[in-house]
Amino acid sequence: MNHEFYMARALQLAELGRYSTSPNPRVGCVIVNNGEIVGEGWHQKAGEPHAEVHALRMAGDNARGATAYVTLEPCSHHGRTPPCAEGLIKAGVARVVGACSDPNPLVAGRGYNLLRDSGIEVITPCLETQAIDLNKGFMQRMRSGMPWVRAKLAQSLDGRTAMASGESQWITGAAARADVQRLRAQSCAVITGAGSVLTDNPSMTVRPAETGIEQEQRLWRQPLRVIIDGQQRLSGNEQIFSLPGDILLAVSDAARCKVRRAESLGTLSIWQAPLTMANKVDLSALLAELGERGCNEVLLESGAQLAGAFAAAGLINELVLYCAPTILGSEARPLLSLGLERMQQQLRWQWQDVRMVGGDLKLVLTPDA
Amino acid sequence: MNHEFYMARALQLAELGRYSTSPNPRVGCVIVNNGEIVGEGWHQKAGEPHAEVHALRMAGDNARGATAYVTLEPCSHHGRTPPCAEGLIKAGVARVVGACSDPNPLVAGRGYNLLRDSGIEVITPCLETQAIDLNKGFMQRMRSGMPWVRAKLAQSLDGRTAMASGESQWITGAAARADVQRLRAQSCAVITGAGSVLTDNPSMTVRPAETGIEQEQRLWRQPLRVIIDGQQRLSGNEQIFSLPGDILLAVSDAARCKVRRAESLGTLSIWQAPLTMANKVDLSALLAELGERGCNEVLLESGAQLAGAFAAAGLINELVLYCAPTILGSEARPLLSLGLERMQQQLRWQWQDVRMVGGDLKLVLTPDA
Numbered sequence: 167m168n169h170e171f172y173m174a175r176a177l178q179l180a181e182l183g184r185y186s187t188s189p190n191p192r193v194g195c196v197i198v199n200n201g202e203i204v205g206e207g208w209h210q211k212a213g214e215p216h217a218e219v220h221a222l223r224m225a226g227d228n229a230r231g232a233t234a235y236v237t238l239e240p241c242s243h244h245g246r247t248p249p250c251a252e253g254l255i256k257a258g259v260a261r262v263v264g265a266c267s268d269p270n271p272l273v274a275g276r277g278y279n280l281l282r283d284s285g286i287e288v289i290t291p292c293l294e295t296q297a298i299d300l301n302k303g304f305m306q307r308m309r310s311g312m313p314w315v316r317a318k319l320a321q322s323l324d325g326r327t328a329m330a331s332g333e334s335q336w337i338t339g340a341a342a343r344a345d346v347q348r349l350r351a352q353s354c355a356v357i358t359g360a361g362s363v364l365t366d367n368p369s370m371t372v373r374p375a376e377t378g379i380e381q382e383q384r385l386w387r388q389p390l391r392v393i394i395d396g397q398q399r400l401s402g403n404e405q406i407f408s409l410p411g412d413i414l415l416a417v418s419d420a421a422r423c424k425v426r427r428a429e430s431l432g433t434l435s436i437w438q439a440p441l442t443m444a445n446k447v448d449l450s451a452l453l454a455e456l457g458e459r460g461c462n463e464v465l466l467e468s469g470a471q472l473a474g475a476f477a478a479a480g481l482i483n484e485l486v487l488y489c490a491p492t493i494l495g496s497e498a499r500p501l502l503s504l505g506l507e508r509m510q511q512q513l514r515w516q517w518q519d520v521r522m523v524g525g526d527l528k529l530v531l532t533p534d535a
Numbered sequence: 536m537n538h539e540f541y542m543a544r545a546l547q548l549a550e551l552g553r554y555s556t557s558p559n560p561r562v563g564c565v566i567v568n569n570g571e572i573v574g575e576g577w578h579q580k581a582g583e584p585h586a587e588v589h590a591l592r593m594a595g596d597n598a599r600g601a602t603a604y605v606t607l608e609p610c611s612h613h614g615r616t617p618p619c620a621e622g623l624i625k626a627g628v629a630r631v632v633g634a635c636s637d638p639n640p641l642v643a644g645r646g647y648n649l650l651r652d653s654g655i656e657v658i659t660p661c662l663e664t665q666a667i668d669l670n671k672g673f674m675q676r677m678r679s680g681m682p683w684v685r686a687k688l689a690q691s692l693d694g695r696t697a698m699a700s701g702e703s704q705w706i707t708g709a710a711a712r713a714d715v716q717r718l719r720a721q722s723c724a725v726i727t728g729a730g731s732v733l734t735d736n737p738s739m740t741v742r743p744a745e746t747g748i749e750q751e752q753r754l755w756r757q758p759l760r761v762i763i764d765g766q767q768r769l770s771g772n773e774q775i776f777s778l779p780g781d782i783l784l785a786v787s788d789a790a791r792c793k794v795r796r797a798e799s800l801g802t803l804s805i806w807q808a809p810l811t812m813a814n815k816v817d818l819s820a821l822l823a824e825l826g827e828r829g830c831n832e833v834l835l836e837s838g839a840q841l842a843g844a845f846a847a848a849g850l851i852n853e854l855v856l857y858c859a860p861t862i863l864g865s866e867a868r869p870l871l872s873l874g875l876e877r878m879q880q881q882l883r884w885q886w887q888d889v890r891m892v893g894g895d896l897k898l899v900l901t902p903d904a
Contacts, residue, residue: 325694495875506864
């Protein structure tokens with residue numbers, strides 16, 4: 167078997183951490199001795215052992231002279247757990263195949279160098295695209311300090327999200343809504359605006375039973391709920407404040423914010439947002455704040471106004487559109503509030519994925535570079 | 536080989552007539568003797584021999600005792616050519632496998648009965664769905680007197696067809712535009728509105744070189760161009776009137792219509808349209824008129840107003856949406872002008888096909904029953 171074969175298995179293991187590893191990356195490890203898999207592991211949760219530790223434990227003495235496949239460069243620094251590169255050296259592996267480098271400035275090549283310095287053969291990259299894709303939030307945060315912003319929108323064939331009255335339940339079907347639950351579950355934070363909170367009274371929580379995620383993968387925490395309330399229209403009596411889980415409320419004047427909630431429900435952080443020239447919450451600053459707080463992937467679930475503001479600022483890294491086979495007409499609400507005048511101003515995207523989810527079409531796009 | 540194997544070949548042959556057989560249906564025929572294909576044929580053009588005639592000619596004496604596969608019930612009436620059922624009987628075939636029945640009231644079971652009465656074994660249906668799909672325009676016209684209406688629209692991800700100024704060239708790419716050329720080529724008529732003629736100055740002709748269609752299949756005629764001008768805004772000086780090909784101009788007061796064109800360019804029919812209560816051209820009456828004129832499939836290529844009117848009247852049989860990976864914003868023009876107020880009024884559709892055409896996504900839908 168070639169390296170890609172075992173790396174693909176390591177990526178499958180890493181994938182099991184999709185809903186639980188943040189702020190850490192999703193990582194899998196496979197140890198192969200004499201063509202046989204003798205150890206497997208994946209990182210489950212921050213503070214718990216890394217993938218390599220699990221795999222080395224399982225391999226025991228069989229790790230000696232073996233090849234270790236890791237989906238990310240082994241760490242070289244002492245964090246909450248000892249460095250994995252040292253673990254691999256101590257276990258006596260002969261070779262390490264690494265999918266990609268860790269952009270974490272604390273690692274960034276040091277992991278591979280530590281191995282090489284100990285006489286271990288290092289082969290990298292291997293299935294690099296897939297490995298980076300699995301951790302695009304972590305990668306982006308390490309490189310830019312900002313999380314990966316995924317904007318989720320549900321629309322009709324004619325690009326409408328609700329009737330003019332606001333009526334919108336339901337445009338998309340149950341399968342698409344379950345898919346959104348999975349997007350929430352893998353996100354570190356879910357962002358919405360005060361307008362949506364007032365209009366739709368959403369919970370923005372993950373409802374485990376609705377996700378369809380295997381029990382084995384259900385180690386998640388509720389994502390941080392981020393509410394942008396630049397005009398401070400919320401009173402704190404909205405449903406979202408009475409549901410368990412942490413909340414970050416971005417306001418323009420923290421001193422004047424009256425929102426409170428029971429401490430037993432989770433932390434409420436009132437965050438004084440820097441404002442733009444137009445006196446709106448500075449969305450870049452908000453994302454930097456979320457990066458500081460260890461958010462890898464955030465999900466934007468908002469109305470047309472806020473989604474339009476993120477798009478206009480070029481802050482959307484991934485667009486997830488659920489398109490229902492229906493026409494709502496030209497009086498219905500637009501997908502994004504965005505005032506463009508000339509074709510030259512259009513926002514072009516690149517297709518990443520197109521597939522049916524139940525009776526709806528799911529489109530995934532990233533900005534055209 | 537089973538019947539489906541040979542019928543699939545017959546359907547492939549029928550498909551060769553996609554751009555040329557109207558007002559006749561597309562039909563293919565395969566004659567099999569002792570497990571060997573001894574004759575093949577397809578109908579090319581009205582007035583020329585039917586598929587069965589071509590196949591029987593090729594088979595010659597080998598037709599005796601053979602099985603004939605026909606994608607449509609053989610005709611039993613004397614039209615421009617003698618009835619094919621008789622031809623099959625004379626040639627001495629032992630068995631006829633028919634994909635589906637001919638809804639043409641002049642045939643409608645008589646073809647199969649004629650064969651049975653002569654002692655020929657008849658097996659039907661066989662790949663019926665595919666056979667009906669190939670001739671849905673013909674089938675619909677025979678049943679209802681109206682053509683199959685295919686509405687083609689090109690839009691952005693957010694359901695917009697042009698900037699507010701009307702600027703729209705180009706939302707979709709060259710491959711999608713070539714695909715539209717093929718839709719035109721297979722249509723008996725292309726319908727547009729005076730508004731589009733005045734704004735976009737379109738030709739509405741098929742440009743053979745742009746279609747990418749094989750030379751073998753290029754027996755087509757230009758589709759009839761149908762222009763709806765209820766307010767009689769057109770002068771006759773628009774480009775569309777100076778291009779070769781027939782035109783049907785639907786007006787509210789034929790006596791007051793001043794549009795003329797050179798006879799050498801083709802026929803110009805000024806059609807006095809019945810009007811609706813709202814004083815608009817009655818679209819159902821227009822379709823009945825096109826049915827009378829032998830139109831099987833018509834392509835609606837219009838702006839939001841006319842497309843919205845067809846949709847509101849429930850007259851669209853197939854929606855073909857080319858969706859470009861771009862966002863044009865909420866000031867841009869809507870897909871359809873259609874004033875719906877409640878979710879209950881939404882127009883639901885069924886997915887028929889989703890595929891990439893160049894860099895754009897092509898969605899095909901039919902109304903949800």
